[in-house]
Amino acid sequence: MFTVSTFLQTPIRKKILLIVPATAVLATILIGIGSYRETRESVYNHTYEFMGIVLQDVLKGELENRADLLSQNLMDAIDFFVREYQREALASIDQKSLTRTGFFVITDATGKLLSNPGVVDNAEVLSELEKQRNNQKFDENQSYQAHLTGEGVHHLLVAAQFTTWDWYLYYLIPDEVTHNEISQNFSRTILIISIIMFLVVVAILQVINRFIFQRITLLKEAAQNIARDKVIEPIDIGTQDDFGELARSMETMAATLHLQEMQQQKLLRESELLNDELKRANKKLSELQGDFDQQVQERTQSLESIQQELHENLQEMERELSSTKEKNNQLVRKLSELTLKQSDMVNSHSEVVKRLRDKHDKIMSARKVFEKS
DSSP states (O other): OOOHHHHHHSOHHHHHHHHHHHHHHHHHHHHHHHHHHHHHHHHHHHHHHHHHHHHHHHIIIIIIHHHHHHHHTTOTTOHHHHHHHHHHHHHHHHHHHHHSSSEEEEEETTOOBOSOTTTOOOHHHHHHHHHHHHHOOOOTTOOEEEEEOSTTOOEEEEEEEETTTTEEEEEEEEHHHHHHHHHHHHHHHHHHHHHHHHHHHHHHHHHHIIIIIHHHHHHHHHHHHHHTTOOOOOOOOOOSSHHHHHHHHHHHHHHHHHHHHHHHHHHHHHHHHHHHHHHHHHHHHHHHHHHHHHHHHHHHHHHHHHHHHHHHHHHHHHHHHHHOHHHHHHHHHHHHHHHHHHHHHHHHHHHHHHHHHHHHHHHHHHHHHHHHO
16 A cells, blocks of 8 residues: 555655646646636637528518618508518528528517427527526617526527517527537647646756756766775766765765775784784794793702702711710810801802892883883
């Protein structure tokens, strides 16, 4: 189901392809409504104008001319000649009704139908004409027009009074005739409007494609190239409007990103060089640490061997002391000597340990300085 949410999620190209034709259809409908009203009014006006001309032609050609002949020949007071001329006039008018689009209706002052009943066989029409005769005030030599829209009656009407004989002459055309003409004119108008709207829609879509979609495509491709870290060429929009400014901004952004990338690569290379140097320094420090540990171990082993030797000597001295006093004195002297010797050795060992500790502190200080750098 197509909803507003679906429309909002539709790509802009499809939105325009939906909006522009829909707008054109709506415009065609609105123009068509106005055109239909204008066409109907125009057809009605031309029809009334045509009916007025026909009615005046009948009044002058069929009625006034015969009345003038009677008057010129001094026969207008003789009923026989008057009735004969009237009969000829009615026959001629009835014949015109059979050959024209509309038809004529003639009544006398009392509403009696004078024209051929075969021409008018609609009682509703005669009833409406009677209402018009009673409601309308006729002026001499002046016609009036009306639109009969009673029950079952839809006719255009032009009427006039022939005062010489006190006749009422009506000329009627059914609405079907005007409706057919209106439909034909309206169909032609709608066809022309539809063709024009189609051409306008095609032109608008071409303009939108040329000045919007193609530029959006160029900007989209440039954005994709930027996302893939590709160096983009200058975006040729060809204008200095908003799209042109956006293209220049994208070019500036791409150049800035490229410069930042180059700086990052430079920093990365420098970091790799520093890391290699740090690895070499750590390796060298590890080697120095190993040598120091080995020296300490060797010194420790030497001290242990000396200590073991002293212990053995003391045991031997104890055995000799128990043997004789003289030997004890000798042993005491020897022990004193050995004690002095041990003291010297201990002092020597202390100095060695102190030197090793100082050397270890210097190495650790150098390592901290190197790590900080």
